Amino acid sequence: MLQLRNVSVKLGGVEALRQISLNAGERRIGIVGRNGSGKTTLARVIAGLQVPDAGSAEIDGRDMARDRKAALRSVGILFQNPDHQIIFPTVEEEIAFGLIQLGRSRAEAAREVQTILAHFGKSHWASAPTHGLSQGQKQLVCLMAVLAMRPALIVLDEPYSGLDIPTRMQLMRYVDEVEARILHITHDPESVRHYDRVIWIDEGRLRADGTPSELLPQFEAQMRLWGGRDDLSDLAG
Numbered sequence: 001m002l003q004l005r006n007v008s009v010k011l012g013g014v015e016a017l018r019q020i021s022l023n024a025g026e027r028r029i030g031i032v033g034r035n036g037s038g039k040t041t042l043a044r045v046i047a048g049l050q051v052p053d054a055g056s057a058e059i060d061g062r063d064m065a066r067d068r069k070a071a072l073r074s075v076g077i078l079f080q081n082p083d084h085q086i087i088f089p090t091v092e093e094e095i096a097f098g099l100i101q102l103g104r105s106r107a108e109a110a111r112e113v114q115t116i117l118a119h120f121g122k123s124h125w126a127s128a129p130t131h132g133l134s135q136g137q138k139q140l141v142c143l144m145a146v147l148a149m150r151p152a153l154i155v156l157d158e159p160y161s162g163l164d165i166p167t168r169m170q171l172m173r174y175v176d177e178v179e180a181r182i183l184h185i186t187h188d189p190e191s192v193r194h195y196d197r198v199i200w201i202d203e204g205r206l207r208a209d210g211t212p213s214e215l216l217p218q219f220e221a222q223m224r225l226w227g228g229r230d231d232l233s234d235l236a237g
């Protein structure tokens with residue numbers, strides 16, 4: 001169970017999040033909102049990577065900002081750009097890193113790396129150089145690295161942008177099969193239409209919260225309305 005209590009975050013004078021409170025236990029949750037609305041900041045708070053200026057983010061009663069070990073075990077995060085995530089020269093080292101951080105021995109980590117690669121039919125990638133992979137292949141490596149750590153919750157921050165349609169469809173299929181709970185940040189209503197719940201963040205506030213069938217038509221209508229204007233002065237920041 002994810003519990004946010006009055007979470008506020010200021011970044012360089014900008015109120016990126018303003019008093020967000022919510023409880024979430026659904027298996028699949030989408031987060032929508034326009035550019036600069038605070039979605040990535042929210043993802044970082046939930047993963048314990050951003051300490052809120054006020055309020056707290058807890059998963060199963062553990063405070064993500066204060067208990068880094070619990071945060072590592074509980075939440076995996078997949079960012080939009082895999083180049084910001086990948087740091088190791090080979091695929092196996094990249095996937096092993098999180099496991100070693102969780103306290104696995106090198107031998108245990110190596111076994112678990114093999115297991116996850118085999119699960120995705122990518123055993124032959126083990127010693128492949130990460131810099132030689134395409135964007136979609138890198139994104140799959142990041143997903144495997146997150147899944148290998150078996151977190152209870154996976155936060156996806158626009159993981160499909162920049163991928164071609166077949167790669168996106170394949171990755172979406174992999175993600176749909178994942179046991180862990182998913183919180184998926186996106187601009188694309190289609191990718192969360194089959195989810196259990198959607199949360200709309202606007203100017204750092206929780207604007208609406210409901211089922212996709214209730215919320216997405218409102219969201220799309222508002223996006224079209226804003227898109228019809230030439231004025232970008234209301235864009236956050």
Ligand SMILES: Nc1ncnc2c1ncn2[C@@H]1O[C@H](COP(=O)(O)OP(=O)(O)OP(=O)(O)O)[C@@H](O)[C@H]1O
Pocket residue numbers: 011012013014015016033034035036037038039040041042236237
């Ligand atoms: N490091 C930072 N310093 C100052 N302001 C920041 C910083 N990071 C984010 N912001 C501001 O905080 C607000 C929320 O940013 P955030 O990245 O969370 O939005 P977002 O909804 O994820 O946007 P996008 O959809 O464009 O990725 C924006 O106004 C942004 O300019």
